[in-house]
Amino acid sequence: MTEKKEILRIENLNITIKNGSKRFHVLKDVSFTVREGERWAIAGESGAGKSMTMNAMTSLLPEESTEMTGKILFSTKDGGWQDLLALSYKERRKFVSEQIAIIFQDSINALNPNERIMKQWGETIRLHRPSLSQAELENHILDQMDIFGIRGGRETLQHFPDQLSGGMRQRIAIAMALESQARILIADEPTTSLDAISQRNTIEFIRKLLETKQWTLLFISHNLGILQSMCDHIIIMKDGAIVEQGTTDDLFYHPKEPYTRQLVRETMKIMGSSEALV
Amino acid sequence: MNESRSDSIVKVIDVIKTFPGARKGLIGRSPDFTAVKGVSFEMYRGELLGLLGESGCGKSTLAKMLMHLLLPTSGEIHLNGVQIQDMPESSFRKLRRQIQMVYQNPFDCLDPSMRIKGLLEEPLKIWYPDMTEETRQEKIDNILEECGLPQNCLSKYPKEFSGGQLQRISIARALLVEPQVLIADEIISALDVSIQNQILNLLIRMKERHHLSILFITHDLSVARRVSDRVMVMQSGEIKGIGTPDQVFSEQSDPYIKDLTSAVFTFSGRA
Numbered sequence A: 001m002t003e004k005k006e007i008l009r010i011e012n013l014n015i016t017i018k019n020g021s022k023r024f025h026v027l028k029d030v031s032f033t034v035r036e037g038e039r040w041a042i043a044g045e046s047g048a049g050k051s052m053t054m055n056a057m058t059s060l061l062p063e064e065s066t067e068m069t070g071k072i073l074f075s076t077k078d079g080g081w082q083d084l085l086a087l088s089y090k091e092r093r094k095f096v097s098e099q100i101a102i103i104f105q106d107s108i109n110a111l112n113p114n115e116r117i118m119k120q121w122g123e124t125i126r127l128h129r130p131s132l133s134q135a136e137l138e139n140h141i142l143d144q145m146d147i148f149g150i151r152g153g154r155e156t157l158q159h160f161p162d163q164l165s166g167g168m169r170q171r172i173a174i175a176m177a178l179e180s181q182a183r184i185l186i187a188d189e190p191t192t193s194l195d196a197i198s199q200r201n202t203i204e205f206i207r208k209l210l211e212t213k214q215w216t217l218l219f220i221s222h223n224l225g226i227l228q229s230m231c232d233h234i235i236i237m238k239d240g241a242i243v244e245q246g247t248t249d250d251l252f253y254h255p256k257e258p259y260t261r262q263l264v265r266e267t268m269k270i271m272g273s274s275e276a277l278v
Numbered sequence B: 001m002n003e004s005r006s007d008s009i010v011k012v013i014d015v016i017k018t019f020p021g022a023r024k025g026l027i028g029r030s031p032d033f034t035a036v037k038g039v040s041f042e043m044y045r046g047e048l049l050g051l052l053g054e055s056g057c058g059k060s061t062l063a064k065m066l067m068h069l070l071l072p073t074s075g076e077i078h079l080n081g082v083q084i085q086d087m088p089e090s091s092f093r094k095l096r097r098q099i100q101m102v103y104q105n106p107f108d109c110l111d112p113s114m115r116i117k118g119l120l121e122e123p124l125k126i127w128y129p130d131m132t133e134e135t136r137q138e139k140i141d142n143i144l145e146e147c148g149l150p151q152n153c154l155s156k157y158p159k160e161f162s163g164g165q166l167q168r169i170s171i172a173r174a175l176l177v178e179p180q181v182l183i184a185d186e187i188i189s190a191l192d193v194s195i196q197n198q199i200l201n202l203l204i205r206m207k208e209r210h211h212l213s214i215l216f217i218t219h220d221l222s223v224a225r226r227v228s229d230r231v232m233v234m235q236s237g238e239i240k241g242i243g244t245p246d247q248v249f250s251e252q253s254d255p256y257i258k259d260l261t262s263a264v265f266t267f268s269g270r271a
Helices: A050-057 A089-099 A117-128 A134-147 A153-157 A166-177 A196-212 A224-230 A248-253 A258-271 B059-066 B089-096 B116-127 B133-146 B151-155 B163-176 B193-210 B221-227 B255-262
Strands: A006-019 A022-035 A039-043 A066-075 A081-083 A100-103 A184-188 A216-220 A233-238 A241-247 B008-019 B033-044 B048-052 B074-079 B099-102 B181-185 B213-218 B230-235 B238-243
Touching (some): A006 A050, A022 A216, A039 A050, A050 A066, A050 A184, A089 A100, A100 A166, A117 A153, A166 A196, A184 A196, A196 A224, A216 A224, A233 A258, A241 A258, A258 B221, B008 B213, B033 B059, B033 B213, B048 B193, B048 B221, B059 B213, B133 B151, B133 B193, B163 B193, B193 B213, B193 B221, B213 B221, B238 B255
Parallel strands (some): A100 A184, A184 A216, B048 B213, B048 B230, B099 B181
Antiparallel strands (some): A006 A022, A006 A066, A066 A081, A233 A241
């Protein structure tokens, strides 16, 4: 098997947050490399730095109060690398939006409550493909609704977000996030606010999407069960630093670091496979 | 449901709770909403009854009715053999000590302007106004030790603690007045996994030591399975199954329970 192409390289990433005269070193020497089509998990307990890593990669941190050093490298079409941190703050946002699609923990609330679904979805598409006619746009949305299992056709599109169920809103938010022509999908705790059955459905749905499209995934969660079913590689973080990284099987069956072992043990107690009942 | 066991402490018979629809315009009303639809069950002394259900299934409404914070539309609720559903608040107050509740987010439940000492003294002062300072201090010391809290926490404020520590304080505070029933509403869902285990162990230990009946409300099937002596599954205001975890999650159970069971992510590893 040929080695897959490297698509993302984080090198010695350090982040310091400034708050008045106080400074917090929140991310410490984070380095990892992701290859095309791989599914990476970032796991750890609250405050470990999972979301901070993602926010740095997606340029979501406020410029004034954040100090970043290190490199966030994206592979370019010509075979070279572009360092996100070498770009101006304004350029970063644009560059990132072409590379990465993001689904947040509260995607469910990501929709504008005051606008009908049709209007917001349409605007998102126009952002990426301004030349589409209204009819093409509508057909595209109806096709996407089919793919994403969003029921109700045109009628649903005329609804406001709060007229739809949580699971439905989550799907629409995901579908909208994926309108961008990105290569990397970052999902930050996308199912935390969902109940068990919608959670399972959303995960299955993301998995199916990944199988049909060749996206690379970065999945952030504290739920090791979900990560295990979804990802082939995993990074365990604690207090802003990487504790251990490797393939999911290696880490869960042969953890080296005491912290990883403890996390595996505690998770086994809570949701261990002896409890499995499918 | 007719013959009740002698160790029954809470008995709920055909309880229905309907919320009237909101006013719409001048004369219109949206339809009424029935959150709990004819629920019957019993809790026994010293058992941990898991109440499993997803958001909106009526589990918190049910808990509020047991706590006498909401009155049922119809049906009966017995606490220690006494019917409480029609009791005015003034009469229920005497019984309130018997049933205590711990909530999901301890940061919201403990007055941030009070030190832990004050927070723990408050329920004792209310329930045992004649208790001497000495006895009060002794009771607080004992409960701190039982809940694995250090003595020096008394002089601190809630904001100085982590979520797990604060949840221990909430449990200590609820147990100080020696209730017979404890309602634990999603008390571990905001915590990290290692802390979740510690709080669950604390709860089980307290149940055994004090012969406490615990209604453990959760949306997490693995947790409900692990800690419950019996488990009760609710969906859309109805009980879909009640019994030991093995009985409830067995092959023959209700289609909803089957769906829920298959939706659970499990984890396997070695450490």
